[in-house]
Amino acid sequence: MNSPATLPESRLTLPAQAGAKHLPNSVLGMIIFIIAEIMFFAALMSAHTIARSSALGGLWPPPGQPRLPVERTAINTGVLLLSGVLLWLGNRYMSTTPKVGRRYVAGAIVSGITFVSMQGVEWVALLREGLTQTASTYGAFFYLIVGAHALHAVVAIVALTWVYVLMCLGRRLPAMFAATQIFWYFVVIVWPVIYLRVYL
Amino acid sequence: MSTQVPHAEQGIFQKYFWSTDHKIIAMQYLFTGMAMGLIGGYLAYVFRMQLAFPGHSVPGFGIVTPGEYNTVVTMHGSIMIFWVAMPVLIAAFGNFLIPLMIGCDDMAFPRINRLSYQIFLLSAVVLVASFLVKGGAFGGAWTSYPPLSASGAYNLTPLGASLWLVAVALEFVAFLLGGVNFIVTAMNSRAPGMTMYDIPMVVWMIVLASIMFMASVGPLIAGAVMLLFDQTLKTGFYDPARGGDPLLWQHLFWFFGHPEVYVVLLPAIGIVAELLTVFARKKLFGYKTILYTTWATVIISFLVWAHHQFVAGIDPRMANIFSVTTLLVSVPITEMVFLYIATLYGGSIRFHTPMLWAVAFVAEFMIGGVTGIFLGASGTDIYLHDTYFVIAHFHYTFVPIAIFSVFGGLTYWYPKMFGRMLNDTLGKVHFWGTAIPFNLIFIPLFITGAAGDQRRTYNYALFAEQSRPVLQHLRMFATFGLLVMLLFQLVFLFNFFWSLRHGRRAEANPWMANTLEWTVPSPPPHGNFAKLPTVYRGPYEYGVPGRIDDYWPQDVPN
Amino acid sequence: MRAMKFRNRLLVAAAVFPLIPGTAWACPACMVGDPKTAGIYLGSTLVMSALPLFLVGGLAYWLWRRHS
Numbered sequence: 001m002n003s004p005a006t007l008p009e010s011r012l013t014l015p016a017q018a019g020a021k022h023l024p025n026s027v028l029g030m031i032i033f034i035i036a037e038i039m040f041f042a043a044l045m046s047a048h049t050i051a052r053s054s055a056l057g058g059l060w061p062p063p064g065q066p067r068l069p070v071e072r073t074a075i076n077t078g079v080l081l082l083s084g085v086l087l088w089l090g091n092r093y094m095s096t097t098p099k100v101g102r103r104y105v106a107g108a109i110v111s112g113i114t115f116v117s118m119q120g121v122e123w124v125a126l127l128r129e130g131l132t133q134t135a136s137t138y139g140a141f142f143y144l145i146v147g148a149h150a151l152h153a154v155v156a157i158v159a160l161t162w163v164y165v166l167m168c169l170g171r172r173l174p175a176m177f178a179a180t181q182i183f184w185y186f187v188v189i190v191w192p193v194i195y196l197r198v199y200l
Numbered sequence: 201m202s203t204q205v206p207h208a209e210q211g212i213f214q215k216y217f218w219s220t221d222h223k224i225i226a227m228q229y230l231f232t233g234m235a236m237g238l239i240g241g242y243l244a245y246v247f248r249m250q251l252a253f254p255g256h257s258v259p260g261f262g263i264v265t266p267g268e269y270n271t272v273v274t275m276h277g278s279i280m281i282f283w284v285a286m287p288v289l290i291a292a293f294g295n296f297l298i299p300l301m302i303g304c305d306d307m308a309f310p311r312i313n314r315l316s317y318q319i320f321l322l323s324a325v326v327l328v329a330s331f332l333v334k335g336g337a338f339g340g341a342w343t344s345y346p347p348l349s350a351s352g353a354y355n356l357t358p359l360g361a362s363l364w365l366v367a368v369a370l371e372f373v374a375f376l377l378g379g380v381n382f383i384v385t386a387m388n389s390r391a392p393g394m395t396m397y398d399i400p401m402v403v404w405m406i407v408l409a410s411i412m413f414m415a416s417v418g419p420l421i422a423g424a425v426m427l428l429f430d431q432t433l434k435t436g437f438y439d440p441a442r443g444g445d446p447l448l449w450q451h452l453f454w455f456f457g458h459p460e461v462y463v464v465l466l467p468a469i470g471i472v473a474e475l476l477t478v479f480a481r482k483k484l485f486g487y488k489t490i491l492y493t494t495w496a497t498v499i500i501s502f503l504v505w506a507h508h509q510f511v512a513g514i515d516p517r518m519a520n521i522f523s524v525t526t527l528l529v530s531v532p533i534t535e536m537v538f539l540y541i542a543t544l545y546g547g548s549i550r551f552h553t554p555m556l557w558a559v560a561f562v563a564e565f566m567i568g569g570v571t572g573i574f575l576g577a578s579g580t581d582i583y584l585h586d587t588y589f590v591i592a593h594f595h596y597t598f599v600p601i602a603i604f605s606v607f608g609g610l611t612y613w614y615p616k617m618f619g620r621m622l623n624d625t626l627g628k629v630h631f632w633g634t635a636i637p638f639n640l641i642f643i644p645l646f647i648t649g650a651a652g653d654q655r656r657t658y659n660y661a662l663f664a665e666q667s668r669p670v671l672q673h674l675r676m677f678a679t680f681g682l683l684v685m686l687l688f689q690l691v692f693l694f695n696f697f698w699s700l701r702h703g704r705r706a707e708a709n710p711w712m713a714n715t716l717e718w719t720v721p722s723p724p725p726h727g728n729f730a731k732l733p734t735v736y737r738g739p740y741e742y743g744v745p746g747r748i749d750d751y752w753p754q755d756v757p758n
Numbered sequence: 759m760r761a762m763k764f765r766n767r768l769l770v771a772a773a774v775f776p777l778i779p780g781t782a783w784a785c786p787a788c789m790v791g792d793p794k795t796a797g798i799y800l801g802s803t804l805v806m807s808a809l810p811l812f813l814v815g816g817l818a819y820w821l822w823r824r825h826s
């Protein structure tokens with residue numbers, strides 16, 4: 001390795017020598033990926049907004065279509081937000097008392113799984129009541145947006161569980177843990193937006 | 201474990217098909233893109249022959265039915281943009297150049313890089329396979345507007361339409377993975393001493409293009425999923441009868457589509473910047489200005505996309521805003537062209553083949569940009585929209601981008617890629633045999649477009665105003681131009697494959713260039729640099745007064 | 759003097775022109791449809807156009823602040 005000492009002062013403020021300030025590859029990569037994800041969800045939401053405003057006869061939800069479970073989903077939203085907070089706490093304790101930190105991470109995973117399962121139960125109920133993809137754009141957008149979010153949640157939970165198991169086996173994975181956290185926070189934070197726009 | 205196997209013992213499969221080496225992945229993208237380019241060229245041959253000699257059997261294809269005509273046109277456009285320009289300009293050059301030019305051994309995420317190519321290959325296979333399904337490949341135009349694309353009853357290619365969407369979506373996933381890789385690598389893996397302003401222009405451009413791609417591709421993927429659902433699950437996202445809105449697709453498509461044209465443009469002008477400086481032996485004029493201008497282009501190009509919908513019926517207030525931004529975006533591009541010309545001014549120019557391509561790029565691209573102005577003004581666009589004038593406009597931008605700059609880049613980096621020199625005389629024959637016929641194809645099409653030829657038309661003899669002999673002669677002329685251009689590509693293919701084995705051996709730095717890739721042997725070994733380089737200056741120190749050599753490599757202390 | 763005036767008048771006309779698109783633009787499609795939907799289209803267009811700029815700009819700014 002070249003010693004940076006041979007370089008003039010003006011060339012020393014570089015990632016390779018910046019040490020602590022330097023963002024790990026996986027964190028930077030995840031942030032960039034999240035930008036693409038935000039645009040994906042923004043497009044779905046704007047499409048939904050347009051469909052909603054141009055609904056036939058201005059009726060939304062369209063006549064004959066069931067109402068969405070606003071209250072139960074509000075509780076479920078709380079579960080998801082709780083999961084985000086637990087993960088944040090887990091991260092805080094991970095460096096000082098990893099044992100406590102891991103326990104919080106486990107809590108975050110469990111509440112994440114609870115959220116997804118409760119969503120699944122709601123879907124089954126809605127399908128029974130006749131809300132389908134083909135019945136109206138109302139149903140179509142509901143399953144599209146909520147389904148896309150659920151898919152992200154499942155992937156994030158799997159990733160988080162994987163990192164958790166590795167950490168329990170004694171591996172230290174600060175960068176990977178950070179990247180997974182970012183993904184989970186993203187899943188947590190877009191949900192309230194979806195809830196406000198799609199359910200209310 | 202595979203990491204413990206020494207390199208010498210890697211099998212052919214391990215080395216060429218399962219490698220995580222950025223140079224091998226670049227070659228995989230390059231050869232896949234070239235193969236797709238041959239298919240795209242063949243399709244252009246088929247539909248140009250139909251237009252010149254409607255109803256006659258096309259040699260090598262047969263009688264073209266109206267349905268087949270739609271398929272051929274659609275697949276030509278899709279292949280050339282998504283499976284030729286994107287993989288070659290961004291993925292092939294990006295993979296090959298970024299690690300070598302910033303002085304590191306490989307990409308930040310080598311295995312994600314390998315996955316990216318594999319998904320891309322899968323997308324190409326799906327697309328080519330869609331020619332074979334019942335009804336044939338998709339025939340609803342590369343922009344895939346619903347309701348035409350949403351219903352098999354309209355486009356007559358129900359299976360092809362869905363496969364097309366699947367292929368496009370897979371391709372975007374591949375480039376998403378590649379884009380993350382490029383951006384992170386360029387930000388985190390630069391050699392010690394390489395500041396922001398020492399990064400070669402082509403690396404900057406590929407990285408900026410990747411940023412644009414990442415920020416614009418999400419909406420298209422969202423729209424594609426909705427369209428796929430409309431096709432297969434019979435949802436009504438784009439069906440007005442069921443509360444949907446077909447205009448929605450145009451929004452989502454062009455939100456991506458317009459940045460996309462800059463996504464392919466930026467790497468091309470980056471390549472051209474490298475070629476111009478090396479062969480003019482002059483410092484790039486206004487490095488920082490070009491860089492800031494490019495940032496401005498990135499910003500404005502997110503604000504112009506609705507100009508593709510002037511005729512579709514958008515809010516007139518919106519049409520005005522987008523007219524203004526569209527005209528604005530030509531300002532930074534024009535400025536870049538001027539800076540390139542200023543780079544040439546007073547240089548000691550060497551007209552090797554790569555330089556011919558670079559100069560031709562600047563000249564031809566200007567024509568494309570100038571004609572874009574007519575389309576950007578919503579008033580004139582109402583007349584010119586969907587005519588051959590638009591076709592000629594974007595071919596005057598796209599052909600310089602996807603053909604001229606690619607050939608320029610290939611002929612320039614060929615020695616580094618394969619360790620042999622290309623034949624320069626054959627290269628020049630190929631250049632003139634491509635550049636002149638290119639103009640012969642598209643100048644007549646400007647005229648037929650202005651005379652009212654609508655694009656995506658199977659046979660103009662069916663329209664009284666368009667069946668005048670003078671217009672038909674222009675169409676035939678354009679087709680002859682294409683035949684000549686295609687024939688001259690054989691010269692290139694011969695040169696390329698012959699030189700792989702019989703070309704003169706290339707030394708490390710045959711062009712006497714400054715950037716880091718020329719400091720390593722040709723071709724570079726696995727891991728690129730025996731000793732990781734340190735950077736002491738910018739990439740364009742050519743003809744510096746007071747030095748004996750007229751170049752000054754970036755890694756030489758003084 | 760007269761030429762000046764004419765030029766000024768031209769400039770004013772050019773500036774005012776974009777504000778009266780409905781009557782100035784003989785487009786068959788653009789004035790039909792629901793004005794509320796048109797407004798929402800306009801709004802979501804603006805949001806969608808600005809969003810990537812804020813995201814990428816925000817990231818760039820944040821990295822730059824971290825660095826210096």
Ligand code: HEM
Pocket residue numbers: 343461462464465507508526527529530533568569570572573575576577581584585586590593594597598601
């Ligand atoms: C100076 C800048 C440019 C301006 C002002 C401009 C303007 C336009 C406009 C207004 C249209 C729509 C025409 C219509 O459909 O009626 C258009 C179409 C098109 N442009 Fe450009 N353009 C510019 C540069 C480029 C570049 C650099 C590329 C490619 C890399 C490009 C590729 C295209 C393509 C592919 C289409 C046709 C899309 C289709 O299939 O409908 N343009 N351009």
Ligand SMILES: [Cu+2]
Pocket residue numbers: 457458461504505507508
């Ligand atoms: Cu455009």
